[in-house]
Amino acid sequence: xxxxxxxxxxxxxxxxxxxxxxxxxxxxxxxxxxxxxxxxxxxxxxxxxxxxxxxxxxxxxxxxxxxxxxxxxxxxxxxxxxxxxxxxxxxxxxxxxxxxxxxxxxxxxxxxxxxxxxxxxxxxxxxxxxxxxxxxxxxxxxxxxxxxxxxxxxxxxxxxxxxxxxxxxxxxxxxxxxxxxxxxxxxxxxxxxxxxxxxxxxxxxxxxxxxxxxxxxxxxxxxxxxxxxxxxxxxxxxxxxxxxxxxxxxxxxxxxxxxxxxxxxxxxxxxxxxxxxxxxxxxxxxxxxxxxxxxxxxxxxxxxxxxxxxxxxxxxxxxxxxxxxxxxxxxxxxxxxxxxxxxxxxxxxxxxxxxxxxxxxxxxxxxxxxxxxxxxxxxxxxxxxxxx
Numbered sequence: 001x002x003x004x005x006x007x008x009x010x011x012x013x014x015x016x017x018x019x020x021x022x023x024x025x026x027x028x029x030x031x032x033x034x035x036x037x038x039x040x041x042x043x044x045x046x047x048x049x050x051x052x053x054x055x056x057x058x059x060x061x062x063x064x065x066x067x068x069x070x071x072x073x074x075x076x077x078x079x080x081x082x083x084x085x086x087x088x089x090x091x092x093x094x095x096x097x098x099x100x101x102x103x104x105x106x107x108x109x110x111x112x113x114x115x116x117x118x119x120x121x122x123x124x125x126x127x128x129x130x131x132x133x134x135x136x137x138x139x140x141x142x143x144x145x146x147x148x149x150x151x152x153x154x155x156x157x158x159x160x161x162x163x164x165x166x167x168x169x170x171x172x173x174x175x176x177x178x179x180x181x182x183x184x185x186x187x188x189x190x191x192x193x194x195x196x197x198x199x200x201x202x203x204x205x206x207x208x209x210x211x212x213x214x215x216x217x218x219x220x221x222x223x224x225x226x227x228x229x230x231x232x233x234x235x236x237x238x239x240x241x242x243x244x245x246x247x248x249x250x251x252x253x254x255x256x257x258x259x260x261x262x263x264x265x266x267x268x269x270x271x272x273x274x275x276x277x278x279x280x281x282x283x284x285x286x287x288x289x290x291x292x293x294x295x296x297x298x299x300x301x302x303x304x305x306x307x308x309x310x311x312x313x314x315x316x317x318x319x320x321x322x323x324x325x326x327x328x329x330x331x332x333x334x335x336x337x338x339x340x341x342x343x344x345x346x347x348x349x350x351x352x353x354x355x356x357x358x359x360x361x362x363x364x365x366x367x368x369x370x371x372x373x374x375x376x377x378x379x380x381x382x383x384x385x386x387x388x
Contacts, residue, residue, distance in 0.1 A: 003029040005074065006300065007051070007101075009067075010082035011039035012371060014322065014355045017364055018285035019080055020044050022296035031074065033067070038374055040356060043367030056085040064093050071101045078303040079103050080296070084115055084161050087280045104209075104303040105258050106279065113254065114277040118158045118190045124274045127253055129246050131274045132265070135191040145191055146175045152194045155179055157186035161278075163229040168194060195267050200224075200275075201240050202232075203247035203262045204288055206298055208307070211252045215298050215311040216244055217288045219320070225330045231283045233327050235320040237291040243272050250277070258302075259295055283355070287320035290353035315351060322355035324365060325372045 006023055010016045011034035024030045024046025031049040032041045035056075042050045051070050054062035063086075071079060079101045081087040090097055091108040105111070113119045121134045135145045155178050157165040165186050167178045182189045200221035206214040223234035247262035261282035264272040281295070288295055292314035301308040321327055327344060334340035356368045 003027055004077040004304070005029045005031065006078045006080060007031045007033055007071065007074065007076045008041065008080050008082065009033045009086045011041035011050070013082045013281075014040065014283050015281040015285045016041040016082040017044060017356065018289060019082060019281065019296040020046055021286075021358070021361055022289055022294055023300060026297055026300075028300070031076070033070070038367055038370035040364045040367040040371055043363040045361050045363060056083075056089055060085075060089055064089055064096075068093075068096060068100065071097065076101045078300055080299070080303070081105075082281045084278070084280050087111065088115060102303045102305075104299060106254075106256050110254050110256060111279045114260070114279040116158045117156060117276050120277050121190070121192075121274070123254065124250060127249060129250055129274050130271065132195050133193040137188055142179065146172055149191065150193065154192045154194050155182050155189050156192055157182060157189050160186055163226070165189075166229065168228075195265050195273065197265050198268060198270055199266045201238065201243050201264045201266060201272055202235075202282070203240070203243050203264075204259070204282060204293075204295065205244075205247055205251060205262065206259050206295055206302075207251060207257050208302060209257045211255060211257065213248065213310065214302070214308055215293050215295060216248070217291065217293045217295075217314060218244055219284065219287055223327070223330055225326045225333075227330065227333055231322075231326065232320070233322050233330050235284050235287055237287060237314065237316055237318040237320075239316055240272075246272070246274065250274070259299055284320045284322070284353075286355055287318060287353045288314070290320075290351070291315045291318045318351045318353055319349045320353045320355065324356055324368050326355075 006028050008016055008019050008030060011032040017040050020030050020032060020041050021044060029048055030046050031051055032047045033051045033053055053066035056063040081090055088111055090103060091105045091111050097103055118136060121131050124131050152168055152170045155167050155169055165182055169175050169178050202219055202221060204217045208214055218238045218240040219235045220238050221232045221235050224230045225233045243264050251260060259281055261278040263275045265275050266272055285295060293311050298308045331340045331344050356364050
C-alpha cells in the first residue's frame with residue numbers, strides 16, 4: 001500500500017516540525033516546503049523531500065503560483081500550512097487548491113477577521129467576552145484618544161505575528177512619534193490599555209466543518225521570548241474551563257473550522273482578558289501532542305474526509321521547553337540569572353515536552369542552529385526577529 005503524501009509548509013516554524021513528526025510517525029510520506037534552507041523541519045528524518053516556493057510575505061502572488069504548480073505535480077493527499085501568511089493565502093485561493101489537493105481551513109473572511117486584532121476585539125466585545133480596554137481611530141479621533149487614555153498604553157499593529165510592532169507608550173509626549181512609526185510600517189494600529197499581567201492562559205481548539213468540537217487543550221505560558229511578550233518558550237498543560245468556554249463561544253459564533261489558538265492575559269486580579277486569536281497552528285504544538293492531544297493527526301483525518309474520535313482528556317502538568325535557542329536567549333536576558341540558570345538546568349520533571357530536542361529525531365537540533373546562524377547573518381531576517 002502506497003503511503004499518503006502530505007505537504008507541510010513553513011519549515012522554519014517549530015510548529016511545522018511538530019506536524020512533520022506527528023504525521024511521519026503515523027507512516028505518512030512527508031514533504032516540507034519553505035522559502036529557503038536552512039529550516040528546522042527539513043532536517044527531520046521523516047521528511048522525504050524539501051520543496052521551495054516564493055515568499056508569501058514579499059511575493060504573495062508568486063507564492064500562490066509556485067504552490068499550485070507544486071501540488072499539481074506532486075498530487076498530495078493533504079496540504080497543511082503552519083503560519084498565518086500561508087494559511088490566509090491558501091484560504092483566499094481555496095477553490096483553486098481544492099482542484100489539486102485537500103485542505104481543511106476556515107473561510108477567508110473568518111480567517112482575516114481573526115488575523116486583524118482590532119476586528120477580533122470588536123467581535124469579542126459583542127459577545128461579552130472580556131478584553132483589555134481598546135481604542136480605535138475609526139471610532140474616536142486620535143487627539144481625543146491621546147488626551148483621555150490612562151498611560152501607559154500599548155500601540156499594536158492590527159495584523160502582525162510574534163508580538164512584532166507592539167510598543168509601550170509611557171505618556172502623551174511619546175504618543176505621536178510611536179503612533180506614526182507603527183502606522184507607517186503596519187497600517188492603522190489599535191491603542192490598548194497596558195495590563196500588568198500575572199500570566200497568560202491559552203486555549204487550542206479544533207472544530208469540524210459543522211463547528212463541533214473535535215479536540216481542545218489549554219496551557220499556561222510560563223516564559224516568553226522576548227521577555228515582554230513573544231512566542232512561548234516554556235509552557236505547562238492546564239485545564240482552564242473559563243477560557244475554554246469563552247474560546248469555543250468566540251469560534252463557534254464566527255463559524256470557525258480547523259485549528260486555532262486563543263490567547264488570554266491575566267490581569268492583577270487574575271481575570272482572563274482576550275488578547276488575540278491565532279487562526280493557525282501555534283508554536284508549542286508539541287506540548288499538546290505529548291499531553292495526549294495530537295492536533296496534527298486529528299486535522300489530517302478531517303482533511304482526508306474522516307471523522308476522528310473526539311479527544312476528551314489529556315495529561316495536566318506537562319512542561320514544554322523550547323531550549324535551543326529561545327530558552328537560552330531568555331536566560332541571557334533574564335534579570336535574575338541565578339534563578340534563571342537553576343530553572344534552565346532543571347530536567348527533573350517526570351513528563352516534559354521539547355520543541356526541537358528529540359532522541360528519536362535528533363537532526364533538527366542542527367537545523368535549529370543553522371537556521372539561527374542564518375538569521376544572525378541575514379540583515380532582513382535579523383530585523384524580523386529584533387522587531388519583536
